Amino acid sequence: MSDPTRRQVLWGFGALGAAALAGCSSASATPITQGEVQLNFWAHDPGYDATFAASAVDPAIQQGSRWTYELEMTAANAGDLVSRAITQAVARRRGPDLIGVVVDQFPRMMKSRIAQNMLVPLDDLIQPFGDQLLKQGSYTSDGSVYGLESDNSISVLYYRQDVFQENDIPETVGSWEELAEAGTRLAATTGQAIGMVSTGDPGAVFNSFLQFLLQRGGSVFGADGSLTLDSDESREVLAFMRKGVQDGFLMPLADPYGGAVAAALKNSELVATVMPNWYRAYGLEANVPDQEGLWKIRTIPPFQAGGHIASTLGGTGFAVASDTARSDAAVELLRRTYLTPEGQFLRYQKGGYLPTLAPLYQEPQFLEITDPFLGGQRIFEVYGEAALDMPAFDQHVGMQVMTTTLGGPVLDAVMGRSTPDQAIAAAVAAYRNQVRQ
Amino acid sequence: MSTVSAQPSWWRRNEVRLAPYLFIGPFYVLYALFMIIPIGAGVYLSFTDWAGLGAPQWIGLENYRYLLQDNSFWTSLGNTVFYMSFTMLVVLPASLLLASALNARGLKLRDTFRIIFFVPVVISPIVVALVFGLIFDGQFGLMNALLQAVFGFGGIEWTTDPLWARVVVVVLVLWRWTGYLTIFFLAGLQNVPRELYEAAALDGAGAVRSFLSVTLPALRPVTAFIGVTVLVSTAQIFEEPFLLTQGGPGESTLSIAMFIYRAAFQRQELGYAAAAGVLMFAAVFTIGRIALRLFQVGRNA
Numbered sequence: 001m002s003d004p005t006r007r008q009v010l011w012g013f014g015a016l017g018a019a020a021l022a023g024c025s026s027a028s029a030t031p032i033t034q035g036e037v038q039l040n041f042w043a044h045d046p047g048y049d050a051t052f053a054a055s056a057v058d059p060a061i062q063q064g065s066r067w068t069y070e071l072e073m074t075a076a077n078a079g080d081l082v083s084r085a086i087t088q089a090v091a092r093r094r095g096p097d098l099i100g101v102v103v104d105q106f107p108r109m110m111k112s113r114i115a116q117n118m119l120v121p122l123d124d125l126i127q128p129f130g131d132q133l134l135k136q137g138s139y140t141s142d143g144s145v146y147g148l149e150s151d152n153s154i155s156v157l158y159y160r161q162d163v164f165q166e167n168d169i170p171e172t173v174g175s176w177e178e179l180a181e182a183g184t185r186l187a188a189t190t191g192q193a194i195g196m197v198s199t200g201d202p203g204a205v206f207n208s209f210l211q212f213l214l215q216r217g218g219s220v221f222g223a224d225g226s227l228t229l230d231s232d233e234s235r236e237v238l239a240f241m242r243k244g245v246q247d248g249f250l251m252p253l254a255d256p257y258g259g260a261v262a263a264a265l266k267n268s269e270l271v272a273t274v275m276p277n278w279y280r281a282y283g284l285e286a287n288v289p290d291q292e293g294l295w296k297i298r299t300i301p302p303f304q305a306g307g308h309i310a311s312t313l314g315g316t317g318f319a320v321a322s323d324t325a326r327s328d329a330a331v332e333l334l335r336r337t338y339l340t341p342e343g344q345f346l347r348y349q350k351g352g353y354l355p356t357l358a359p360l361y362q363e364p365q366f367l368e369i370t371d372p373f374l375g376g377q378r379i380f381e382v383y384g385e386a387a388l389d390m391p392a393f394d395q396h397v398g399m400q401v402m403t404t405t406l407g408g409p410v411l412d413a414v415m416g417r418s419t420p421d422q423a424i425a426a427a428v429a430a431y432r433n434q435v436r437q
Numbered sequence: 438m439s440t441v442s443a444q445p446s447w448w449r450r451n452e453v454r455l456a457p458y459l460f461i462g463p464f465y466v467l468y469a470l471f472m473i474i475p476i477g478a479g480v481y482l483s484f485t486d487w488a489g490l491g492a493p494q495w496i497g498l499e500n501y502r503y504l505l506q507d508n509s510f511w512t513s514l515g516n517t518v519f520y521m522s523f524t525m526l527v528v529l530p531a532s533l534l535l536a537s538a539l540n541a542r543g544l545k546l547r548d549t550f551r552i553i554f555f556v557p558v559v560i561s562p563i564v565v566a567l568v569f570g571l572i573f574d575g576q577f578g579l580m581n582a583l584l585q586a587v588f589g590f591g592g593i594e595w596t597t598d599p600l601w602a603r604v605v606v607v608v609l610v611l612w613r614w615t616g617y618l619t620i621f622f623l624a625g626l627q628n629v630p631r632e633l634y635e636a637a638a639l640d641g642a643g644a645v646r647s648f649l650s651v652t653l654p655a656l657r658p659v660t661a662f663i664g665v666t667v668l669v670s671t672a673q674i675f676e677e678p679f680l681l682t683q684g685g686p687g688e689s690t691l692s693i694a695m696f697i698y699r700a701a702f703q704r705q706e707l708g709y710a711a712a713a714g715v716l717m718f719a720a721v722f723t724i725g726r727i728a729l730r731l732f733q734v735g736r737n738a
Contacts, residue, residue: 083702086489111705112488199575199597201683254574254596259567263577400704408687411597433508 030325034066037329041071042085043100044078045316047351048150052098054350055337061346062336067329078102078316082109085321089118096321097330101147103138103315104203107399110141119146120320120327125335133339134356134387137223137394139317147317148338151278151353154386155211155311156297158284159272161375163192176240176301183249186271193251194272196261197241197414200254202407207313208256209410211274212237214391215311216303220406221396227431229406230424236305238413238420245414252414262287274300276313277354277383285373293375299386310386312393354383361387398435405430476718482711489707500712510713512688513696516603517672520692523607524614524671529664531615536622537652551623554616565613566680570596573605599689602682606690609677618663625659626652661732668728672721693717 041052049071055061056069074096076084081096082105088095101109109115121144126133139147164171167190169182183194198208210220218233244250251270253260256279264270265288275283284295299309318338320330337343344355345365360366361384370376396402406427413423483500485493504510539550557565572579573595585591595601629652637647653660675694678684684691684699691699697717701710 079702086705089490108703108705112486112491114488114490114705117490199594200685202685202687203683205685251576252597253576254570259571260574260577404684404688404699404703407685408689411686415594415597430508433506436503 031328032067032325033328035068036070037067037326038070038072039097039326039330039333040074040094041098042074042076042081042096043316044076044081044102045100045351046075047353048100048316048318049073049075051150051347051350051353052333052337055343055346056333058342058346061340061342065332065336067332069329069333078105081105085118086114089321094324097324097326098318098320098334100150100316100318101139103317103393103395104399104403106139106141106147106317106395107397109146110395110397113142115141115146115319116144118321120322120331121146122148122320122331122334125331125339129339129357132358134358134390135312135315135393137392138315139319140395141397147319148334149356150316150318150338150347151314151351152356152383152387152390153276153278153312153315154354154383154390155215155274155276155300155313156382156386157272157274157300158279158295158297159194160268160291160294161296162294163268163271169194171296171298173301175304177304179301180240180244180247180249183244183272184247187248191248192269192271193249193264195244195250196253196256196264196270196273197245197250198255199252199411199414200258202404204255205407205411205414206403209237209241209406211311211313212241214393215274215300215308216305217307217391219392219394220402221394221399223392223394225396227398227428229402229431230428233307234424235420236303238410238423240303241410241414242416242420246416256283265291274311278314278352280371280373281352292373295374296377297374297379297382299382299389308389308391310390312390354387358387398431401434402427402431405434479711479718480715482708483715484712485708487708488705493708496708500709501716503709504712504716509688509691510696513684513691513693516678516689516691517674517693519603520607520610520674521668521671524610524667525664527607528611528615528618529660529667531611532618532663533622533656533660535615535619536626537648539619539623540626551620554619556616557613558617562676562680565609566677569605569609569681596682597686599686602686602690606678606681609681610671610674613677614667618667621659621663622656625656629655657732664732665725665728669721669725672724673717 041049043049053071053073056071062068078101081099082101085095085099106115109118123144126136126145126148134152135149136145138149139145159171161171163169163186167182167186169179169186173179173182179194186192186194196208198204213219213234216233216237218231218237219228222228241250245252251264253264253270255261256273256275261270261283265284273279280295280297284291300311302309318334320327320334324330337347339357341357341360341363344357344360347353348355348366348369355361355366361380366380367378367384369378369380371379409418409423409426409430412418412426413420418426482493484495484497486496486499487493535554538544539547539554544550575581575592575594575597578595580595581591581593583591584593593601595605633651633655634647637651642650673694674692675698678690678692679695679698682690684695693713694717697710697713700706700713
């Protein structure tokens with residue numbers, strides 16, 4: 001046997017490496033049609049873990065199911081969940097069977113048909129519900145729905161009833177303009193604000209603008225995918241936000257959850273704000289538990305020029321990984337948890353997530369719910385009215401780009417460094433430059 | 438009676454020749470797996486349009502062409518050059534001066550000072566960003582309250598004004614890295630012979646003259662090493678602007694590393710991110726080589 005050359009030795013190491021890499025692939029399996037099934041469940045919020053864990057063992061929800069479920073929970077931040085799911089798919093390793101995709105992460109899955117390649121289309125599942133199932137547009141790509149929304153995320157006006165009464169601000173004020181007028185007087189006399197605008201990172205600034213824009217009846221992208229940002233509604237909203245900061249009725253804060261907003265709430269400098277239903281727990285109760293009973297909610301006063309009495313912000317859609325042995329079982333768990341009245345009631349109990357089936361807002365089991373933090377208010381009387389007039393939020397593959405390109409110009413307009421016209425023009429130009437149109 | 442000696446085994450015959458390869462082999466396997474292959478894959482991806490799933494589509498030099506037309510890329514490049522200039526012109530000299538002060542004879546609590554200066558680098562960047570966010574909040578921040586109390590003004594929009602946001606980021610860089618670099622300079626200073634200072638004093642040199650004529654020349658190798666290291670690491674700055682401002686307001690604090698991260702993990706444009714990564718690699722490599730030559734790192738004086 002001849003001595004090996006240096007080249008042969010190095011090739012040997014290369015072959016070893018290749019063999020090690022080849023061992024990383026996984027084999028496909030036949031679908032599990034019944035019996036026990038273990039599902040990988042990935043989400044960013046423990047409320048979802050609690051909801052699905054309870055649903056999986058709830059006899060009323062799982063009655064007649066062909067499967068019994070064991071859930072393996074994985075928690076991570078919203079962006080990492082999507083990144084990790086994609087890399088697992090690329091490596092042909094087992095990833096999530098059920099994944100909670102936060103609404104601002106879904107556009108990443110619209111790129112290059114990632115959603116179509118990775119996720120189960122849910123059109124057949126939701127077809128019987130028609131328009132009764134709310135918020136379908138947020139997880140739609142190329143006409144197919146790939147995620148079921150967990151929470152209707154209805155934005156309402158939170159307000160301190162005691163401060164409104166002390167300062168003669170009518171709780172039933174009819175329009176934003178009237179409320180702004182009262183807010184300006186309040187700011188001048190007591191220094192208190194009746195709303196906030198985010199001035200922090202581009203994402204927070206974008207969300208702050210988007211919430212007002214949707215309420216006003218505007219949008220960033222249309223349902224057909226066209227760019228609709230350059231509109232009168234956008235300019236009016238920017239002018240309104242600028243006026244609010246200038247006159248003091250809107251308080252500029254870095255973000256709606258951090259230390260600054262906690263200080264503003266504790267000092268009673270921020271006495272009202274438009275935010276979604278989940279803000280009660282994450283924003284108000286978390287920062288000012290001692291103000292229990294002082295806060296109330298109502299629908300948002302509409303703009304005189306038109307729009308809605310509600311808005312929306314945030315959300316998490318649950319999707320099912322396609323082409324696995326567990327896909328059918330995961331779809332069925334999702335259906336029973338998210339598309340049945342029992343499941344949606346359980347979802348509300350476990351995480352405070354509002355129903356996405358419109359008729360449920362009129363059901364006694366929801367209507368009778370009262371909220372101690374909101375002074376025992378029957379909150380579904382407000383949410384029910386708001387749900388009927390929710391603006392649509394349509395996703396677009398360029399939404400992530402728009403979030404960063406719009407953040408700077410909006411902030412410039414809000415802080416008075418540019419006009420609304422200039423801000424919209426700058427945002428559209430930057431967007432087109434970055435998406436190469 | 439004759440004896441037939443057994444033929445030595447293949448391993449016995451080759452063991453001396455192969456042993457060195459076996460010892461260095463693991464390093465090169467790992468180096469190839471985790472350096473050469475990823476770099477090669479990155480260069481390949483930079484010529485493709487790839488969102489992370491499916492087959493990358495070959496598009497030649499399109500990504501590089503788009504990069505040169507992308508205002509965002511140039512903005513991030515400008516910001517990164519600003520950060521690099523700041524570290525070289527402010528952080529580095531500040532560290533040297535601090536080290537000189539700590540090296541002074543008769544200084545009490547020297548070790549305590551060292552620990553204090555070293556602490557910022559071991560604190561979690563998340564905590565640092567949270568604390569800095571509270572200090573520099575425009576509405577309720579400590580800094581504005583302090584300015585208001587002492588000077589009677591305090592309405593500075595620290596993180597919402599493009600210029601001030603850059604200032605806050607570099608203040609964080611200064612706070613975080615000056616103490617760390619001071620430790621290196623201090624180690625260098627302790628190797629400068631005392632006799633040199635005594636000779637300089639006999640020649641009538643004051644503190645400044647001693648610093649210029651003794652300290653600086655003696656520290657040249659250390660300064661060169663630190664300079665190159667800092668230059669290369671600042672070219673890849675990510676944590677400070679990402680945690681403090683997310684690149685905002687607008688893109689006024691966006692760095693090249695953040696630009697790449699944003700393209701890859703927020704926009705799912707992995708081919709484009711790879712192209713920016715290749716350019717950054719080439720730029721950092723070139724800057725590093727030029728700096729090495731300029732500062733004569735590793736060469737005898």
